[in-house]
Amino acid sequence: MTTGTxxxxxxxxxxxCALAMAMLALPAAANAQSAATPAQTDxxxxxxxxEIVVTGTSIRGIPPTxxxxxxxxxxxxxxxxxxxxxxxxxxxxxxxxxxTAPRVSNGGLGSFAxxxxxxxxxxxxxxxxxxxxxxxxxxxxxxxxxxxxxxxxERVEIVxxxxxxxxxxxxxxxxxxxITRRHxxxxxxxxxxxxxxxxxxxxxxxxxxxxxxxxxxxxxxxxQENSNITGADRRYRSQDFRSVGGLxxxxxxxxxxxxxxxAGTIYAAPSLEPGVNTCDAGAPIDLLPQNRTHSVFASxxxxxxxxxxxxxxxxxxxxxxxxxxxxxxxxxxxxxAANPFFRAPPGTGSLFGYFDFRPDRLVGDDHFDQTFRxxxxxxxxxxxxxxPRDFRASVYGTFNWSRNDTFQPGINTTALTAAAAGxxxxxxxxxxxxxxxxxxxxxxxxxxxxxTNRQRIYIGAVKVDGxxxxxxxxxxxxxxxxxxxxxxxxxxxxxxxxxxPEDLDRNVESIYGELFxxxxxxxxxxxxxxxxxxxxxxxxxxxSDFGSTTNPKIGVTWEPVEGVSFRGSYGRSFRxxxxxxxxxxxxxxxxxxxxxxAFGARDPARGVNQVNxxxxxxxxxxxxxxxxxxxxxxxxxxxxxxxxxxxxLTFYDIKYDDVIGTxxxxxxxxxxxxxFASRVIRDPTAAQLSDAIANTVPFFYTFSAIPTIxxxxxxxxxxxxxxxxxxxxxxLRYRRxxxxxxxxxxxxxxxxxxxxxxxxxxxxxxxxLEAGIPRATLRTTLGFTAGPVTFVNFVNHRAGVTAPYxxxxxTALYKSGGYTTVDLRLSVRMPDxxxxxxxxxxVQVNDLFNxxxxxxxxxxxxxxxxxxxxxxxxxxxxxxx
Numbered sequence: 001m002t003t004g005t006x007x008x009x010x011x012x013x014x015x016x017c018a019l020a021m022a023m024l025a026l027p028a029a030a031n032a033q034s035a036a037t038p039a040q041t042d043x044x045x046x047x048x049x050x051e052i053v054v055t056g057t058s059i060r061g062i063p064p065t066x067x068x069x070x071x072x073x074x075x076x077x078x079x080x081x082x083x084x085x086x087x088x089x090x091x092x093x094x095x096x097x098x099x100t101a102p103r104v105s106n107g108g109l110g111s112f113a114x115x116x117x118x119x120x121x122x123x124x125x126x127x128x129x130x131x132x133x134x135x136x137x138x139x140x141x142x143x144x145x146x147x148x149x150x151x152x153x154e155r156v157e158i159v160x161x162x163x164x165x166x167x168x169x170x171x172x173x174x175x176x177x178x179i180t181r182r183h184x185x186x187x188x189x190x191x192x193x194x195x196x197x198x199x200x201x202x203x204x205x206x207x208x209x210x211x212x213x214x215x216x217x218x219x220x221x222x223x224q225e226n227s228n229i230t231g232a233d234r235r236y237r238s239q240d241f242r243s244v245g246g247l248x249x250x251x252x253x254x255x256x257x258x259x260x261x262x263a264g265t266i267y268a269a270p271s272l273e274p275g276v277n278t279c280d281a282g283a284p285i286d287l288l289p290q291n292r293t294h295s296v297f298a299s300x301x302x303x304x305x306x307x308x309x310x311x312x313x314x315x316x317x318x319x320x321x322x323x324x325x326x327x328x329x330x331x332x333x334x335x336x337a338a339n340p341f342f343r344a345p346p347g348t349g350s351l352f353g354y355f356d357f358r359p360d361r362l363v364g365d366d367h368f369d370q371t372f373r374x375x376x377x378x379x380x381x382x383x384x385x386x387x388p389r390d391f392r393a394s395v396y397g398t399f400n401w402s403r404n405d406t407f408q409p410g411i412n413t414t415a416l417t418a419a420a421a422g423x424x425x426x427x428x429x430x431x432x433x434x435x436x437x438x439x440x441x442x443x444x445x446x447x448x449x450x451x452t453n454r455q456r457i458y459i460g461a462v463k464v465d466g467x468x469x470x471x472x473x474x475x476x477x478x479x480x481x482x483x484x485x486x487x488x489x490x491x492x493x494x495x496x497x498x499x500x501p502e503d504l505d506r507n508v509e510s511i512y513g514e515l516f517x518x519x520x521x522x523x524x525x526x527x528x529x530x531x532x533x534x535x536x537x538x539x540x541x542x543x544s545d546f547g548s549t550t551n552p553k554i555g556v557t558w559e560p561v562e563g564v565s566f567r568g569s570y571g572r573s574f575r576x577x578x579x580x581x582x583x584x585x586x587x588x589x590x591x592x593x594x595x596x597x598a599f600g601a602r603d604p605a606r607g608v609n610q611v612n613x614x615x616x617x618x619x620x621x622x623x624x625x626x627x628x629x630x631x632x633x634x635x636x637x638x639x640x641x642x643x644x645x646x647x648x649l650t651f652y653d654i655k656y657d658d659v660i661g662t663x664x665x666x667x668x669x670x671x672x673x674x675x676f677a678s679r680v681i682r683d684p685t686a687a688q689l690s691d692a693i694a695n696t697v698p699f700f701y702t703f704s705a706i707p708t709i710x711x712x713x714x715x716x717x718x719x720x721x722x723x724x725x726x727x728x729x730x731x732l733r734y735r736r737x738x739x740x741x742x743x744x745x746x747x748x749x750x751x752x753x754x755x756x757x758x759x760x761x762x763x764x765x766x767x768x769l770e771a772g773i774p775r776a777t778l779r780t781t782l783g784f785t786a787g788p789v790t791f792v793n794f795v796n797h798r799a800g801v802t803a804p805y806x807x808x809x810x811t812a813l814y815k816s817g818g819y820t821t822v823d824l825r826l827s828v829r830m831p832d833x834x835x836x837x838x839x840x841x842x843v844q845v846n847d848l849f850n851x852x853x854x855x856x857x858x859x860x861x862x863x864x865x866x867x868x869x870x871x872x873x874x875x876x877x878x879x880x881x
Contacts (some may be wrong), residue, residue, distance in 0.1 A: 198233040618714050
């Protein structure tokens with residue numbers, strides 16, 4: 001059977017499945033105005049031990065005062081049909097990964113960590129059962145989101161509010177807490193297979209648990225894999241935007257060379273007639289990489305006495321990505337008539353040419369396969385001790401570890417230049433075909449980037465919490481805690497034959513406290529004062545590598561009448577510089593005067609006479625933490641006249657200062673903004689030049705014969721940026737029991753009112769809503785349960801984005817259309833089948849109408865984030881034994 005026949009049969013099956021589900025969906029889609037979740041069957045609702053897992057507070061048994069809580073339950077996850085935590089989070093409108101196919105960021109180099117409300121991912125802190133996680137990134141040491149087996153997730157709670165007063169660094173925009181199951185009886189398993197055009201995915205998992213009264217144990221495992229999707233697999237991509245006033249962005253560095261004689265005419269191989277070869281550089285590149293992931297989770301608890309309980313949680317994941325990456329184009333390669341493969345353009349009689357070409361014929365393919373293997377482990381164990389007067393002490397330790405093995409093939413430009421200058425068939429480069437000697441090809445391809453990065457986190461902590469005094473409104477409660485954390489980062493390997501060893505570490509000492517004050521409650525409630533609670537919290541952190549920071553927070557929740565609650569919060573948060581922000585290897589890069597434009601190093605003060613320049617990139621020991629001021633106000637409704645309805649509305653405002661970044665790529669702003677004045681050293685002294693070279697790792701230039709240097713540009717990390725944003729989160733849910741079962745629906749989302757950005761405190765203010773960030777995201781849900789059948793319809797919408805694009809005369813703004821997809825889910829609980837108990841068959845179709853991503857005259861013709869998978873159908877089976 002041919003590949004085309006297989007694809008045709010898949011499409012036919014998919015269309016049949018989609019048509020059947022669409023017919024079922026018509027009543028739901030016609031009224032899809034709101035999103036809600038079905039009944040929340042939280043197995044731990046009656047488990048007293050779950051009170052220790054509270055997101056946004058250190059005190060047992062109370063919700064986060066003053067802050068809203070976004071929750072995704074186990075039943076939600078079951079209905080959504082997400083095979084992984086990234087896919088589950090892609091259904092939350094407040095997260096940047098909403099309605100995308102989440103993947104490892106930075107092409108496999110970095111972590112998976114989507115941010116909140118358009119803010120950077122590093123400003124959101126992920127947790128597992130309230131505890132800090134490790135990063136698997138090669139670039140950052142901020143925590144990653146965990147790859148927890150699907151069956152092990154109890155719920156996910158998101159506090160979209162500054163929370164450094166409780167958790168310390170990284171909780172600027174909020175926290176995402178993954179809460180795992182603790183009590184499972186017997187064995188459960190699931191399996192899922194899905195496909196789309198040029199794509200398929202498979203996952204299978206199981207969970208086993210046992211509860212013996214005084215203790216319990218849970219063990220879960222999941223395997224996932226998916227194929228890749230390249231740019232060529234999606235025909236909606238475009239790179240020529242001249243028809244809408246843009247530029248032709250197709251590459252001129254292609255498998256067939258372009259030859260420049262610097263006489264005003266370009267000649268295109270293979271005929272070498274006047275003209276320019278162009279090609280789609282993104283066609284062979286992955287939009288979604290091939291992935292394989294194993295994940296294992298284990299959890300155990302044992303009560304030793306009425307006062308002492310031991311517990312431990314361990315998560316291990318092994319993720320391998322194979323990324324089809326672009327071949328590095330070779331430009332300005334000088335080949336003369338001495339090379340036996342040289343051909344002069346007809347009629348020119350030239351004895352030389354500068355060749356631009358993509359090395360497909362040397363590599364034997366149109367891409368490089370880069371591999372990234374990330375293994376992470378997160379483990380926490382402790383003891384809970386019940387003290388007199390209902391106080392509890394928790395003493396615990398955390399050991400988290402990760403290893404990232406990166407392999408990226410590369411081109412040895414020195415060997416290629418030597419081959420270009422070769423004078424025999426055995427030594428010369430063939431720029432037109434496959435005539436290059438295999439031994440020479442091997443030398444040219446012998447230039448990999450091969451790194452191993454290891455990170456470790458060690459934490460020792462103690463916390464005491466409980467009721468301090470009885471007040472008329474309830475118990476005055478307090479929590480006090482202390483924490484010691486050690487972080488390490490190690491890098492070994494080489495790039496281009498040059499090693500970049502790094503050994504970085506830091507120690508963090510923290511103390512924190514929280515006070516919960518019930519001003520009004522059941523004992524002293526009055527008119528318009530059914531309940532009024534106040535929370536005061538603060539945390540002090542001392543870092544061994546940059547100093548100390550103190551962050552307070554205050555929260556208030558007021559319930560004037562039953563079913564109506566108003567809340568508000570104000571606080572300070574921070575993000576500590578990552579270890580690599582501070583200490584990564586500083587590299588010095590040489591830009592010849594004629595090439596400063598390519599490096600963004602054009603100095604206006606030099607006019608047309610640009611100068612040789614050295615650029616410094618890397619870490620900066622003088623960094624200080626990013627800081628933020630956050631406040632929010634909201635209302636939660638559960639009206640007595642409509643007990644099946646819940647609604648919440650939150651206004652938030654965030655001012656984010658000292659954002660860490662690099663001044664590279666700022667062009668003229670680098671030379672004119674007073675903030676960057678110290679980063680530009682014109683006409684450096686011999687001592688300054690020597691210092692710039694001696695303390696760095698030369699990479700692009702050996703400095704064996706230093707030319708005259710006119711500028712040194714210090715482009716290392718710095719505290720430059722200022723961001724300010726505010727907006728509204730909303731969530732409306734309705735669920736009602738009816739004769740045949742239940743109906744449910746609602747709408748949830750985020751609307752950004754303002755998002756201002758400054759590259760430095762003294763630079764002009766720009767509007768990030770005109771720089772590619774969508775103003776609105778929302779998700780609606782409408783469904784029903786009838787006996788063993790549950791059907792639900794989701795609609796996901798991301799507003800169109802406005803962003804600048806290049807024109808022949810400069811830049812202009814373009815507003816793309818919105819991106820809307822429709823998802824359908826159908827699940828059927830079947831009677832017991834032999835040894836299978838409560839089997840459930842599920843069918844899902846994501847992006848039912850195969851929505852075309854919005855057009856934009858740049859970035860491959862796509863406006864904003866989207867899901868490259870397109871229409872996707874899957875079947876799943878879930879059962880207990």
